Amino acid sequence: LGASPANIGLALARLVALNFLALLATRLGLGSWPCRRPSSSADGEPSSDGTEQPSVRELSALPASGAAMNRALLLEEGIASTPANGSVVSSPSEGDARASKIDATIAEQQNAVAKQQARYMFRNAALVVAYLFVAVSSVWMAIRIVNINVNTSSGQWQAFAEAVCLLMANFEFYLLKGLVIDATSDEPVHLVGMHNHPLYWTNSEGKGFCRCRVCNEKIGEKTGGYLNLQCRNCVPNNWGYGGFNVCVNCYRKRASKLADGQAKDAMSILRGDKGPKPEYKLTPWQYCCRVLVLLRPLAGISAVAMTSVCISQGLSAYLPKCQGDIMNALVSGDREKFHLNITRFVIIVAVISVVSFAKSVAVNTMYTRLYNNMAVGLFKALLRQDVAFYDHTMTGQLTARLTNDLSQATYPIPSIMNSLIANVVMLVVGFSVCLSDSWRLTILAFTFLSPVAYVNGLYARWASSIQASQWTYISDAQGGASQALTNIRTVRSFCAGDAELAKYEGHMRKSMDVGLKNAWGQGGATLLSGFLEQGASFIILYYGGLLVLDHDGFEVGSIITFSYLWNRLSSAFQGLNDNMNAPIKAMSAGQRVFEIMDLQPDISEETGAGPSGSRGMQVDFRDIEFTYQSRPDKVVLKKVNLTLEAGKTLALCGKSGCGKSTISKLLLRMYDPQKGSVLVNNVSLEDLHLPTYRKCIGVVSQETQLFRATIAENITYGMTDSEFTFADVEHAARLANADEFIRTLPEGYKTVIGEGGHDLSGGQKQRLSIARALVRRPQILLLDEATSALDAENEALVQEAIEAMMVEVRGQCTILIIAHRLSTIKDANRIMVLHEGEVVEDGTHEDLLSKDGRYAAMISRQLQGGKDTADDSPAAASREASSKISELFETLPDEERQALLKSLFAMCKGKGKGKAA
Numbered sequence: 001l002g003a004s005p006a007n008i009g010l011a012l013a014r015l016v017a018l019n020f021l022a023l024l025a026t027r028l029g030l031g032s033w034p035c036r037r038p039s040s041s042a043d044g045e046p047s048s049d050g051t052e053q054p055s056v057r058e059l060s061a062l063p064a065s066g067a068a069m070n071r072a073l074l075l076e077e078g079i080a081s082t083p084a085n086g087s088v089v090s091s092p093s094e095g096d097a098r099a100s101k102i103d104a105t106i107a108e109q110q111n112a113v114a115k116q117q118a119r120y121m122f123r124n125a126a127l128v129v130a131y132l133f134v135a136v137s138s139v140w141m142a143i144r145i146v147n148i149n150v151n152t153s154s155g156q157w158q159a160f161a162e163a164v165c166l167l168m169a170n171f172e173f174y175l176l177k178g179l180v181i182d183a184t185s186d187e188p189v190h191l192v193g194m195h196n197h198p199l200y201w202t203n204s205e206g207k208g209f210c211r212c213r214v215c216n217e218k219i220g221e222k223t224g225g226y227l228n229l230q231c232r233n234c235v236p237n238n239w240g241y242g243g244f245n246v247c248v249n250c251y252r253k254r255a256s257k258l259a260d261g262q263a264k265d266a267m268s269i270l271r272g273d274k275g276p277k278p279e280y281k282l283t284p285w286q287y288c289c290r291v292l293v294l295l296r297p298l299a300g301i302s303a304v305a306m307t308s309v310c311i312s313q314g315l316s317a318y319l320p321k322c323q324g325d326i327m328n329a330l331v332s333g334d335r336e337k338f339h340l341n342i343t344r345f346v347i348i349v350a351v352i353s354v355v356s357f358a359k360s361v362a363v364n365t366m367y368t369r370l371y372n373n374m375a376v377g378l379f380k381a382l383l384r385q386d387v388a389f390y391d392h393t394m395t396g397q398l399t400a401r402l403t404n405d406l407s408q409a410t411y412p413i414p415s416i417m418n419s420l421i422a423n424v425v426m427l428v429v430g431f432s433v434c435l436s437d438s439w440r441l442t443i444l445a446f447t448f449l450s451p452v453a454y455v456n457g458l459y460a461r462w463a464s465s466i467q468a469s470q471w472t473y474i475s476d477a478q479g480g481a482s483q484a485l486t487n488i489r490t491v492r493s494f495c496a497g498d499a500e501l502a503k504y505e506g507h508m509r510k511s512m513d514v515g516l517k518n519a520w521g522q523g524g525a526t527l528l529s530g531f532l533e534q535g536a537s538f539i540i541l542y543y544g545g546l547l548v549l550d551h552d553g554f555e556v557g558s559i560i561t562f563s564y565l566w567n568r569l570s571s572a573f574q575g576l577n578d579n580m581n582a583p584i585k586a587m588s589a590g591q592r593v594f595e596i597m598d599l600q601p602d603i604s605e606e607t608g609a610g611p612s613g614s615r616g617m618q619v620d621f622r623d624i625e626f627t628y629q630s631r632p633d634k635v636v637l638k639k640v641n642l643t644l645e646a647g648k649t650l651a652l653c654g655k656s657g658c659g660k661s662t663i664s665k666l667l668l669r670m671y672d673p674q675k676g677s678v679l680v681n682n683v684s685l686e687d688l689h690l691p692t693y694r695k696c697i698g699v700v701s702q703e704t705q706l707f708r709a710t711i712a713e714n715i716t717y718g719m720t721d722s723e724f725t726f727a728d729v730e731h732a733a734r735l736a737n738a739d740e741f742i743r744t745l746p747e748g749y750k751t752v753i754g755e756g757g758h759d760l761s762g763g764q765k766q767r768l769s770i771a772r773a774l775v776r777r778p779q780i781l782l783l784d785e786a787t788s789a790l791d792a793e794n795e796a797l798v799q800e801a802i803e804a805m806m807v808e809v810r811g812q813c814t815i816l817i818i819a820h821r822l823s824t825i826k827d828a829n830r831i832m833v834l835h836e837g838e839v840v841e842d843g844t845h846e847d848l849l850s851k852d853g854r855y856a857a858m859i860s861r862q863l864q865g866g867k868d869t870a871d872d873s874p875a876a877a878s879r880e881a882s883s884k885i886s887e888l889f890e891t892l893p894d895e896e897r898q899a900l901l902k903s904l905f906a907m908c909k910g911k912g913k914g915k916a917a
């Protein structure tokens with residue numbers, strides 16, 4: 001296109017030079033020539049000792065042959081204690097070999113990551129050189145373009161061709177940079193079902209806070225070292241939130257589970273009562289549609305937000321033009337033009353102010369409402385999930401979704417409005433304004449935009465990692481200091497003051513070193529970007545001045561317009577770079593939010609009819625077989641058949657772990673059995689409306705869950721105001737032996753108790769739990785070892801409350817008691833003994849005693865003061881002993897009892913142990 005051979009030669013030389021630099025960067029990044037991945041990540045390549053090592057890819061999809069690994073994991077977690085019977089284990093040695101391979105790979109990654117950091121430093125340096133080369137050649141090309149005579153058609157063609165070349169040079173660089181980074185990056189690990197993006201081995205030491213998304217621990221010593229798998233799309237902030245990291249310990253466990261060939265199933269958080277759900281994938285397009293759907297009710301406010309962003313940015317970009325025109329009017333001495341432009345300026349400024357106000361209100365309103373809607377939707381979705389979903393998920397993982405992921409998924413929306421759209425409008429309008437004034441100066445000035453953005457971007461990335469590590473060291477120091485100060489007496493007694501001081505100094509020194517490094521880095525970046533920015537200003541003034549002097553249709557005011565605009569356009573361009581990441585981050589967080597919002601439980605709480613009958617319900621378990629998903633190899637209930645007759649009491653007893661509580665969970669339909677059915681008044685539980693049915697059940701469980709609320713609110717938990725009166729609450733509390741202690745509290749029933757009821761004793765909590773069950777006037781009462789965790793005195797009080805409760809509801813309520821204590825179960829209409837998930841004995845107290853089986857043995861052990869094999873903890877032994885003493889005490893004649901009491905009190909006098917004795 002009219003270019004001379006010399007020009008073509010130069011263009012080719014530039015292209016060759018750039019490609020050579022890219023190749024050099026690749027070579028430095030890989031540490032080998034010809035370019036080839038380092039052996040540590042190559043598939044199955046032999047290691048230095050000649051043995052074949054598993055590759056990262058191999059670990060991410062370990063073959064099914066590692067069933068033994070599953071057993072190793074079960075052993076490690078204490079789930080399996082004996083060699084498996086063949087169903088789980090294929091060969092223990094195979095599992096051990098696999099485990100050591102996993103460890104070897106982790107160790108190898110540790111070395112690889114250390115070497116890799118040095119390689120990446122050289123690679124990045126080569127890329128910076130390549131970029132400098134592109135930037136300098138771009139400026140040189142721009143200068144050539146503006147000097148081309150465009151009055152001839154060949155000149156126009158040449159200017160056009162060179163402008164395209166200028167663009168291409170920059171484009172080439174970004175393309176090559178992407179290729180180099182791709183080629184030199186290590187192989188990713190895909191933790192299927194856990195995270196959708198690829199993960200890379202990284203060493204996070206001194207790189208700020210990162211938390212493992214599985215165990216929620218800070219990556220570091222506690223997690224088995226600083227090596228971790230990190231997602232490069234989901235980058236954490238300085239406080240370690242928002243990123244996706246998996247620590248070595250969790251990876252080891254996951255890799256072991258992967259060995260069972262059930263990658264997705266083992267790791268998926270998405271599951272219901274029937275098992276894991278299909279993997280959830282959200283494409284960028286689907287994510288945008290989901291957000292738009294959520295924004296639909298906010299369409300009005302979103303339109304106002306969008307329009308006001310466009311108007312305010314458009315006018316802001318146009319404002320420098322007005323300022324330039326005012327200057328031109330001044331230079332030419334045109335009063336009329338001057339007044340006209342001043343008026344225009346005032347009007348534009350006024351409109352910008354008003355529109356900015358509208359923009360700010362609209363964008364913030366939209367964000368707040370969207371966040372609120374999504375938060376409520378997500379919490380609602382979490383609440384409706386099956387209990388099996390929670391069995392597999394740590395509470396930390398779920399709260400992270402409600403906090404981190406939710407804000408990450410929604411935050412980019414105002415940022416996209418305020419920055420992305422705003423910056424695009426600023427660039428488009430600003431560029432058009434500049435172009436309309438002078439295309440030459442525009443090309444020249446714009447060649448500086450990219451280098452300034454590049455330098456600032458490089459520095460911003462470096463500075464944020466530096467600041468994050470500084471913060472880590474400071475917080476390590478503070479953590480150590482606060483621990484030492486809290487335990488100052490121990491520090492003194494062990495003379496550990498100097499050691500603590502040395503640790504503190506060590507952390508602070510590291511932080512200071514990083515801070516000093518930052519000071520130099522910041523200075524260098526300021527110097528470089530200052531040079532570039534001043535360079536651009538110089539070009540604008542110099543070439544603009546020449547154009548004015550040449551009377552090339554360019555006026556003084558245009559130089560003002562350019563100078564003002566260039567600064568704004570430069571920050572818009574840099575902002576755009578940062579904004580590009582926001583939607584990517586938002587999408588991965590959005591995926592984690594939407595996958596829960598869309599997850600439908602297998603046990604629906606919305607369908608079905610309410611249960612019939614009002615005076616106790618009959619419950620039948622027919623051929624029930626049940627296994628927990630998290631323990632697929634253990635059948636908890638085997639062909640269990642039992643009937644709770646309406647208004648009658650059924651007691652369940654048996655060894656710990658035989659499945660008693662599981663029966664009560666199935667009765668509440670927390671889970672569905674794999675085989676058989678539960679019938680309530682001859683209607684399958686699956687056909688009942690669960691909330692209505694569960695309202696008919698009163699539960700007193702082994703551990704009482706109390707909330708931070710008043711005593712009255714805790715007793716009436718889950719009930720609406722119309723369902724009870726204060727008199728009902730008092731009555732229930734009185735029956736539960738709780739009224740007396742409640743009245744001693746500062747504000748009686750209105751006293752607020754701490755989370756989990758930590759400010760109450762175990763017995764008090766249990767009595768509140770009994771009151772909670774009673775106030776609902778239940779048709780089914782479940783008492784699950786209500787006294788198992790109490791001392792003798794509290795046990796007696798709670799026992800009394802239970803007996804009062806049973807008298808109160810007898811005949812009107814079907815009662816299921818799970819207990820070991822003879823006094824609790826002996827009056828039941830029917831007693832069933834469970835053993836390893838099967839009903840082995842069934843009948844009344846007398847029937848079972850006469851059978852002389854397990855029940856009789858258990859009772860005789862209790863009466864002889866021996867341990868009940870069902871519960872062999874020291875606390876249980878002590879309970880048994882004290883109950884035995886009480887029973888003996890009851891049998892003594894009155895005078896002997898008085899005498900014994902007197903001598904007991906005399907023994908304990910002055911030792912403050914009267915009550916305990």
Ligand SMILES: Nc1ncnc2c1ncn2[C@@H]1O[C@H](COP(=O)(O)OP(=O)(O)OP(=O)(O)O)[C@@H](O)[C@H]1O
Binds near residue numbers: 629630657
């Ligand atoms: N959510 C769960 N996930 C997996 N296994 C479970 C779960 N809950 C209980 N189990 C297992 O099921 C078996 C039966 O438990 P269950 O709680 O029904 O026993 P239990 O007879 O009530 O014992 P205890 O008298 O000690 O309360 C036990 O082996 C237990 O480890």
